[in-house]
Amino acid sequence: MIVKNEERDLPGCLDTVRGLASEVIVVDTGSNDGTRLVAAELGAQVIAFDFGRVDFGAARNCAIAQASGAWILVLDADERLEPAGVAKIEALVAGEQNAGYFLERHNHASDGAEPTVDYVVRLFPKQARYRGRVHETVDASILGAGGRLVQTDIRIQHNFVADRETRRRKNHWYIEILKEEIAADPSDSSRLDFLAAEYHQLERFDEATAVVEQIVKLRPRDARAHLFLGTYHLLYQHDAKRARGDFERALKLRPGYPEARSFLERIDEQERLN
Numbered sequence: 001m002i003v004k005n006e007e008r009d010l011p012g013c014l015d016t017v018r019g020l021a022s023e024v025i026v027v028d029t030g031s032n033d034g035t036r037l038v039a040a041e042l043g044a045q046v047i048a049f050d051f052g053r054v055d056f057g058a059a060r061n062c063a064i065a066q067a068s069g070a071w072i073l074v075l076d077a078d079e080r081l082e083p084a085g086v087a088k089i090e091a092l093v094a095g096e097q098n099a100g101y102f103l104e105r106h107n108h109a110s111d112g113a114e115p116t117v118d119y120v121v122r123l124f125p126k127q128a129r130y131r132g133r134v135h136e137t138v139d140a141s142i143l144g145a146g147g148r149l150v151q152t153d154i155r156i157q158h159n160f161v162a163d164r165e166t167r168r169r170k171n172h173w174y175i176e177i178l179k180e181e182i183a184a185d186p187s188d189s190s191r192l193d194f195l196a197a198e199y200h201q202l203e204r205f206d207e208a209t210a211v212v213e214q215i216v217k218l219r220p221r222d223a224r225a226h227l228f229l230g231t232y233h234l235l236y237q238h239d240a241k242r243a244r245g246d247f248e249r250a251l252k253l254r255p256g257y258p259e260a261r262s263f264l265e266r267i268d269e270q271e272r273l274n
Contacts, residue, residue, distance in 0.1 A: 002027045002049070002059040006077035007034040014042050016081040020089060021073065027063045054177055057136035061129050070096075074122045078159050079105070085154040089123060092152070100124035100142035102151040107158045119151060133181055134174045135194040171198050189218040196228075205236035216246075223254035230263060240267050 003010065003026055014024060024044040028036050029051035039046045047066060049059050064072055071093045075081065085103075092101060101123040108115045121139055128141040139149060178195045182188070192215045199208035209232040215225045230246030233239045244267050250260040 001025070001044075001075055001077065002029060002056065002063060003031065003035055003039070003077050004029045004051075005031045005033045005035055007031075007038045009077040010035060010038050011042060013075055013077050013079060014039075014044070016083070017073065017075070017086075020081075020086045022069055023067065025063045025066050027059050029059055055133040057130035057132045060136060060138075064126060064129065067126055070126055072124055072126055072128070075156065076158070080157045080159075082155040082157065085156070088152065088154050092123065097150075098125065098145070098147040099150050100128065100138065100147060101154070102149065103154045103156050104152070105156050105158050107160060110159070110161050110163070121149060122156070123152075123154075132191070132194075134177045135191075137190070140190075168202065171202050174198050187218070189215050192218070205232065208232060209237060221253055223250045223257060223260075226250035226253065227257070227260055227263075230260070234263065234267070240270065243267065 001013075001024070010026075017024070024039075024042070025047065026036075026039040026044040027047045027049045028039070029049050036046050036048075045066065047062060049062055051059065060074065073081075073089065100121045102119040103122045105118050105120050106115050107118065121137070121142070124138055124142055125145075125147070127145060128138050128147075130136040130138045131140060142149060175195065175198045178191055178198065181191045182195065185191075192211050196208045196211040196215065199205070199211060209229075212225065212229045212232055216222070216229050219225050226246050227250040230243045230250065233246055234243035237243075244264065247260045247263045247267075251257050251264070254260070
């Protein structure tokens with residue numbers, strides 16, 4: 001785990017892995033509350049990490065490097081592993097497969113909105129390492145070592161603050177860091193994916209479109225990238241002609257692509273009505 005000022009959430013999180021984890025490693029990035037003391041009292045190994053230069057990937061890798069076990073389970077303090085997941089994780093690690101496992105994350109906002117579900121790689125062999133200063137991912141490391149990525153039905157419950165202004169500040173913060181990463185390595189299109197998402201969340205759709213156009217240039221054979229570009233051209237640029245070309249390229253790259261077909265049918269219907 002990496003944490004900062006999580007004295008309230010930390011006990012509940014660690015309680016869900018009690019009896020599962022042989023060791024708990026908490027990397028603290030600058031707490032000024034009782035987080036470190038709470039973590040130590042709960043039996044965790046606590047490591048202070050200099051976060052003067054923001055780098056979540058480096059902080060996670062610091063935690064992994066301290067682990068003595070063969071497998072890593074990553075959680076954040078505002079997450080809870082569901083009880084049924086304990087036995088499933090024990091069975092997976094006993095199999096000793098060279099694989100990273102997607103966990104099903106249910107995201108609950110504090111504003112009472114319906115939870116959303118996404119899938120995150122949180123269980124993997126110790127040799128894997130994260131990349132990215134923000135929106136850090138471990139997937140490429142697992143695949144690069146000859147492993148595979150496997151989806152599971154192991155659930156984690158995630159409770160997060162949904163305050164709009166807090167989210168917007170975080171979006172702007174992440175955009176600046178992503179721009180620094182892209183400038184350092186313009187060939188890494190994965191950073192552009194996250195940059196487009198940040199602009200989208202801020203409803204800066206022209207900028208998101210421009211970023212997705214960059215992605216398509218770097219990954220011309222990525223059907224999903226062409227699909228996304230088509231949706232931006234159609235829904236936010238209102239350019240059906242360009243969108244049609246995007247969807248047709250997506251369909252050519254991935255024959256039968258249902259989403260691309262659906263959008264093309266939508267464009268055809270609009271043209272008939274006009």
